[in-house]
Amino acid sequence: MAVEFKDYYGVLGVTPKATGDEIKKAFRALARKYHPDVAKDKKAAEEMFKEINEANEVLSNPESRRKFDQLDADRKTGAETWSPQNPGHTGTRSAGRGATSDAGGVQFDGTGLSDFFEQFFGGGAGQTRGASPFGSPEFNESRMRSEATRRGHDIQGDILITLDEVLKGALRVISVRRTHAHSGREEPETYRVRIPKGVVAGQSIRVKGKGGEGANGGSAGDIYLRVRYAEHPDWQVSVSDLMGVLELAPWEAVLGATVQVLTLDGRISVKVPAGFQQGKKLRIRGKGLPVDAANFGDLYLEASIQVPVSSGKEEERLWKELAGASPFNPRPSQLDV
Numbered sequence: 001m002a003v004e005f006k007d008y009y010g011v012l013g014v015t016p017k018a019t020g021d022e023i024k025k026a027f028r029a030l031a032r033k034y035h036p037d038v039a040k041d042k043k044a045a046e047e048m049f050k051e052i053n054e055a056n057e058v059l060s061n062p063e064s065r066r067k068f069d070q071l072d073a074d075r076k077t078g079a080e081t082w083s084p085q086n087p088g089h090t091g092t093r094s095a096g097r098g099a100t101s102d103a104g105g106v107q108f109d110g111t112g113l114s115d116f117f118e119q120f121f122g123g124g125a126g127q128t129r130g131a132s133p134f135g136s137p138e139f140n141e142s143r144m145r146s147e148a149t150r151r152g153h154d155i156q157g158d159i160l161i162t163l164d165e166v167l168k169g170a171l172r173v174i175s176v177r178r179t180h181a182h183s184g185r186e187e188p189e190t191y192r193v194r195i196p197k198g199v200v201a202g203q204s205i206r207v208k209g210k211g212g213e214g215a216n217g218g219s220a221g222d223i224y225l226r227v228r229y230a231e232h233p234d235w236q237v238s239v240s241d242l243m244g245v246l247e248l249a250p251w252e253a254v255l256g257a258t259v260q261v262l263t264l265d266g267r268i269s270v271k272v273p274a275g276f277q278q279g280k281k282l283r284i285r286g287k288g289l290p291v292d293a294a295n296f297g298d299l300y301l302e303a304s305i306q307v308p309v310s311s312g313k314e315e316e317r318l319w320k321e322l323a324g325a326s327p328f329n330p331r332p333s334q335l336d337v
Contacts, residue, residue, distance in 0.1 A: 005075055006116045008055035008068060016069065020060065027056040031233035050112045050160060053230045057121070064121050071120065109175035111225065112160030122158040152221035153212030159205065159225040161195060163232050166289050167264050169197035176210070176223070193225065198290030201229045201237070235264065240297030241288045245304045248272065253305050263287055263299060270301065278305045
């Protein structure tokens with residue numbers, strides 16, 4: 001089964017020569033436009049938001065970006081190192097997403113990640129573990145009774161989780177398409193997977209008994225979905241805390257102000273004290289991600305003072321008047337000559 005190549009530069013609307021800052025800027029602009037919370041067509045926006053996140057995850061990481069560039073170059077030149085019919089050339093031992101093994105092929109839908117990403121940059125969706133029955137405790141316990149009894153393979157994949165889902169929890173519908181190695185027959189199955197509130201990146205969500213079938217009475221394996229956080233355009237995660245930027249006008253920083261901030265859980269009013277400096281942080285307790293059932297991390301807002309790009313005549317006159325009246329010197333260590 002062929003794996004479709006993804007043009008991540010095209011998804012973000014940048015060229016292969018784009019700098020890291022240009023990639024970040026393109027991602028944030030698109031992520032704000034297509035975030036499901038603000039888009040009118042939520043279904044279409046959700047799909048685009050996932051594509052944008054996937055492209056950003058690859059291109060914002062220098063190592064994975066080099067790997068992508070090499071794959072793209074191989075694809076364009078027809079080099080054997082790129083083979084969509086056999087994408088496991090990278091050395092990943094996989095039993096899914098286009099590849100086959102004794103366990104057959106496995107493909108996931110509804111995880112928020114494409115086959116292309118999973119095969120080359122993810123944890124290898126459809127990858128089996130515990131393929132040898134000799135490593136299974138269940139097998140060892142019953143080996144003397146029946147060496148033919150074997151537990152089924154576990155299947156591993158990745159799942160992309162938004163910060164909104166981390167905050168509130170969610171119920172996701174995951175489709176698993178199994179292609180049997182010998183018959184080539186494909187059997188689609190659909191499962192409802194509960195995303196627990198406060199799920200941590202790197203944690204695996206277990207779908208019990210939905211992995212490979214056991215042999216001769218052996219129990220079925222499990223599906224393990226490794227959690228990846230979808231990057232948010234406004235918030236960065238630090239354990240259970242959220243880090244963001246608070247953009248302020250010069251007069252708000254000087255005089256103090258009460259400003260509205262859109263958090264994951266709705267709008268809140270934030271009081272900015274007078275004389276608030278560039279780069280200084282405000283801490284809002286309990287507005288981060290869940291730590292446990294009763295406690296939450298904090299929200300940190302770093303001041304970014306914005307200066308008007310241009311001014312009208314009246315504004316310019318007032319700025320000049322202020323400059324003449326204010327004794328403030330931003331360079332006190334420098335003596336005027």
